[in-house]
Amino acid sequence: MRKPSQVVTGTATARDRATGSALVVPSTSMPTRKSPLPALGSLHLRHPGFYEPLCRAYADAAAICLSESHTSPIEIEIRREGSSCLRELAWAEPLPDALASWGNSHEATEQGACSVGLATVETELGMVALSRAETRTGADFYVGPPGQSLERAHRLEISGTKTGRLRDLYSRLRQKIRQTRRGLSRQPALACVVGFRVRMVVLTSPEMEAGDA
Amino acid sequence: MPNPEHQQAQELAASAELAKARGDSEAAHSLYARAADLELEGFRQLSQNEPRSRGILAVSYAALLFKARLYDRAEVAICGLLADPGIPPEFRDELRDLLQVTWEERLLESARLRDSGAEITVALRGGTIGAGTAPAEVAAHYLNGFNLLFSRIAEHEMGHPLRRQGPPPPAVQKLFQARATQASAGSYRFSLKLLEPVLEEGSRGPDAHRVSRLTLEVLRAVAHNDQAALTDAVPAGSYRLALARLIRNIVPAGDALAEVEIRTESDGPLEAVRLVPEDRLTVNEAIRALRSLPEQAEAREETIAGTLRAVHLDQHWIRIVPEEGPPVEVITTPEDLDDVIGPLVNRKIVARMSRGGRSERGRPQLLDLELLED
Numbered sequence: 401m402r403k404p405s406q407v408v409t410g411t412a413t414a415r416d417r418a419t420g421s422a423l424v425v426p427s428t429s430m431p432t433r434k435s436p437l438p439a440l441g442s443l444h445l446r447h448p449g450f451y452e453p454l455c456r457a458y459a460d461a462a463a464i465c466l467s468e469s470h471t472s473p474i475e476i477e478i479r480r481e482g483s484s485c486l487r488e489l490a491w492a493e494p495l496p497d498a499l500a501s502w503g504n505s506h507e508a509t510e511q512g513a514c515s516v517g518l519a520t521v522e523t524e525l526g527m528v529a530l531s532r533a534e535t536r537t538g539a540d541f542y543v544g545p546p547g548q549s550l551e552r553a554h555r556l557e558i559s560g561t562k563t564g565r566l567r568d569l570y571s572r573l574r575q576k577i578r579q580t581r582r583g584l585s586r587q588p589a590l591a592c593v594v595g596f597r598v599r600m601v602v603l604t605s606p607e608m609e610a611g612d613a
Numbered sequence: 614m615p616n617p618e619h620q621q622a623q624e625l626a627a628s629a630e631l632a633k634a635r636g637d638s639e640a641a642h643s644l645y646a647r648a649a650d651l652e653l654e655g656f657r658q659l660s661q662n663e664p665r666s667r668g669i670l671a672v673s674y675a676a677l678l679f680k681a682r683l684y685d686r687a688e689v690a691i692c693g694l695l696a697d698p699g700i701p702p703e704f705r706d707e708l709r710d711l712l713q714v715t716w717e718e719r720l721l722e723s724a725r726l727r728d729s730g731a732e733i734t735v736a737l738r739g740g741t742i743g744a745g746t747a748p749a750e751v752a753a754h755y756l757n758g759f760n761l762l763f764s765r766i767a768e769h770e771m772g773h774p775l776r777r778q779g780p781p782p783p784a785v786q787k788l789f790q791a792r793a794t795q796a797s798a799g800s801y802r803f804s805l806k807l808l809e810p811v812l813e814e815g816s817r818g819p820d821a822h823r824v825s826r827l828t829l830e831v832l833r834a835v836a837h838n839d840q841a842a843l844t845d846a847v848p849a850g851s852y853r854l855a856l857a858r859l860i861r862n863i864v865p866a867g868d869a870l871a872e873v874e875i876r877t878e879s880d881g882p883l884e885a886v887r888l889v890p891e892d893r894l895t896v897n898e899a900i901r902a903l904r905s906l907p908e909q910a911e912a913r914e915e916t917i918a919g920t921l922r923a924v925h926l927d928q929h930w931i932r933i934v935p936e937e938g939p940p941v942e943v944i945t946t947p948e949d950l951d952d953v954i955g956p957l958v959n960r961k962i963v964a965r966m967s968r969g970g971r972s973e974r975g976r977p978q979l980l981d982l983e984l985l986e987d
Contacts, residue, residue, distance in 0.1 A: 453627065531619070
């Protein structure tokens with residue numbers, strides 16, 4: 401097991417891949433290179449549940465989190481059940497206004513993760529944000545194919561982390577899955593964790609992880 | 614999209630979120646209230662043949678009322694929605710959770726009418742916490758943990774140098790009164806009240822309200838590893854590290870507790886600081902950033918998990934009993950404070966330490982010590 405003081409930068413190591421795949425999302429082959437993720441600042445054009453000012457603010461938050469460790473563009477690894485791919489992610493350097501308004505690092509990480517998470521869900525699953533889901537402390541999203549009614553939508557739980565360790569990313573994913581199962585056991589749901597520093601997005605359906613977390 | 618009213622409600626809720634991020638709480642509350650009215654309109658237009666959509670909008674409506682701090686309306690609305698047999702079970706669970714926190718807020722508001730003094734209110738939720746009850750060990754740990762943190766911040770505010778050993782000065786101890794508050798559904802709450810001391814002429818007392826506000830600023834900065842905000846709040850570097858370590862002791866570890874919510878006397882639920890188990894990662898990053906370790910090329914780092922069985926900080930050692938093998942004596946430094954390490958005695962901990970280098974007589978030197986997750 402990696403010592404707590406050791407930090408991984410860049411993409412996953414072979415050992416991380418092995419550790420991660422054993423935890424939650426099996427990655428059976430080398431990642432294939434696919435088309436880029438869509439521009440984060442214009443997701444609202446296709447996501448009716450992602451109000452334009454919020455979309456732009458969340459894109460700024462993602463840019464701030466990414467710029468802390470990387471220079472645009474980067475290749476980000478997206479892991480789903482049994483597969484893995486690399487997609488290019490580009491962003492504009494955050495302006496001073498954006499940096500000032502996202503002074504809170506924790507919120508920037510969570511909201512920036514929403515931006516990258518929704519772009520991932522759109523590209524990987526063909527789903528868009530149909531509606532916000534208000535909660536006591538914030539909001540999640542209901543996603544589905546464009547034009548679908550809320551009756552068959554999936555609840556999407558997104559979280560972000562700036563940790564440099566893959567095991568922390570998977571630990572966060574396990575927590576999200578537990579949280580999703582506890583509160584929404586009868587709803588179709590998706591869990592997504594964005595690792596800004598390790599350049600990775602893990603996307604899974606808690607139903608598919610039923611025996612794991 | 615169910616209907617245009619729901620769309621408008623979402624846009625207003627998003628605007629409210631942005632207003633809150635700008636620090637404009639008043640505008641945020643007003644926008645949430647308008648969003649709630651529209652969400653109710655949207656909900657009413659849905660047919661019984663759309664149960665999930667009705668559930669989603671019902672929860673959204675209740676959450677928006679809660680965020681607007683319209684607790685009486687939220688209570689009535691949630692009770693009405695729970696009486697509607699057409700709301701699916703998974704959404705009824707969410708509504709019950711919202712009703713519980715709504716009741717808590719109402720109780721808190723009525724308490725404030727009786728007492729307007731400076732205080733920090735702490736709510737423990739989830740895991741093993743019941744309605745107004747908590748396992749004695751958990752309650753004692755958090756009461757003690759917040760008392761220690763609050764004391765340190767008052768000492769800093771009163772201009773005392775960092776205390777390396779012993780209890781807080783009597784003048785600081787006299788400032789506090791810990792009180793467990795009345796039972797409320799879903800959580801265990803207590804508050805720490807700051808008293809206005811009667812001071813001798815010429816002596817300096819703390820600004821009680823500033824101490825409570827500073828406590829939240831420090832908690833927020835450490836939980837988010839915002840070093841700039843932490844430096845603004847606490848200019849003294851030695852205090853910053855001590856406070857970050859005290860805060861780590863009160864971040865939930867494992868599944869025993871899901872959330873610790875902290876707020877001052879003037880904060881609403883949206884302004885509260887919430888500590889959840891995943892914040893441990895960020896707090897650890899903050900501690901690592903604060904602790905500048907000397908380079909020791911020949912030293913190697915080790916991690917040991919076990920029970921902390923003995924502490925003698927005056928002689929600079931602690932003793933850890935691992936799951937297997939003999940006890941390990943670890944050298945401490947002046948940075949290791951008794952109010953940080955003391956609460957961990959007889960608990961499962963994980964210690965990070967270095968061997969070799971300047972370690973004394975082959976004994977490892979403590980780098981960091983924290984409560985082990987369940």
